[in-house]
Amino acid sequence: MQVAVLLPCYNEEAAIAETIAGFRQSLPDARIYVFDNASTDRTVEIARSAGATVRSVTQQGKGNVVRRMFADVDADVYVMADGDLTYDPTAAPEMVRKLWDEQLDMVVGTRHHDAKDAYRGGHVLGNRLFTNLLSWLFGRSFSDIFSGYRAFSRRYAKSFPALSEGFETETEMSVHALELRMPVGEVATRYGARPEGSESKLSTFRDGWRILRTIGTLFRVEQxxxxxxxxxxxxxxxxxxxxxxxxxxxxxxxxxxxxxxxxxxxxxxxxxxxxxxxxxxxxxxxxxxxxxxxxxxxxxxxxxxxxxx
Structure with a gap:
């Protein structure tokens, strides 16, 4: 079984080395890829020094990065996580094992957080609202549709169209699995605060509107x-x-x-x-x-x- 760890990054020099080290320790046989989204700091240099394979994506937006990741990397199992150290690398083996043993196509790492600064209150409320909306529109949903921590089968990665450009890509991932009635699962994972020097790229209102628009578009197209x-x-x-x-x-x-x-x-x-x-x-x-x-x-x-x- 070939496992690839995919880390989309943008200006994560404060966290990328520790993120790579964490996944290397948890999945020692996996190949680690860092997909840099036109960083202006030392992210690329640090990632290469840490031993990761670095690919560059010049088009801004996480959706553009995901499109390149699934197109360029060939593996049996893909583990995707942000490179900002907010996701717990120790949960990766359980996610991979669940996907492989139960022959699933996607396992979502549902976030549970203790740190006060890990997850803003507005994001928690928005996540719940959009999760319920997705369930109402498509019949079923996930506990955490916006989680960026996921394990995928090769079947999923090579059939996912990846049409989104930004943070709405997680919504598109969820709808893709729901529409094709793929076998999916969830694993509870710890969600931590960003390290000092790392800033969130998510805008509550701008990206919230884009996600709502994406759900509406997917509903129009798929239903x-x-x-x-x-x-x-x-x-x-x-x-x-x-x-x-x-x-x-x-x-x-x-x-x-x-x-x-x-x-x-x-x-x-x-x-x-x-x-x-x-x-x-x-x-x-x-x-x-x-x-x-x-x-x-x-x-x-x-x-x-x-x-x-």
């Missing part, structure tokens, strides 16, 4: 019948409410004096019907796309399968 069906029903309901006074007047005097309103109602009804059928057509296209992703997924052997042993 088009529900999305367009809801839109069609909403438009049609509004048309009916607007038409009620027209019907009352018609039954009273036998005329429709508010002709522009009647035209509006007719137009809204036509739009609702077109929206509904657009959802059906896009749903068929989505099914074909999902089949293609499923075939790409099945092209790789399952973790822990006889083909891999």
């Amino acid at each position: 088009p019948r529900a999305f367009y069906g809801t839109a069609a029903a909403t438009i049609q309901l509004a048309a009916i409410l607007i038409a009620i006074p027209l019907f009352i007047t018609y039954f009273q005097i036998g005329l429709v004096p508010r002709f522009p309103t009647a035209v509006l109602v007719t137009g809204m009804t036509i739009v609702a019907v077109l929206t509904f059928f657009a959802g059906l057509i896009i749903s068929a296209i989505t099914r074909q796309r999902r089949e293609v992703r499923r075939i790409a997924y099945l092209a790789q052997p399952a973790p822990g399968s006889p083909a891999d042993r």
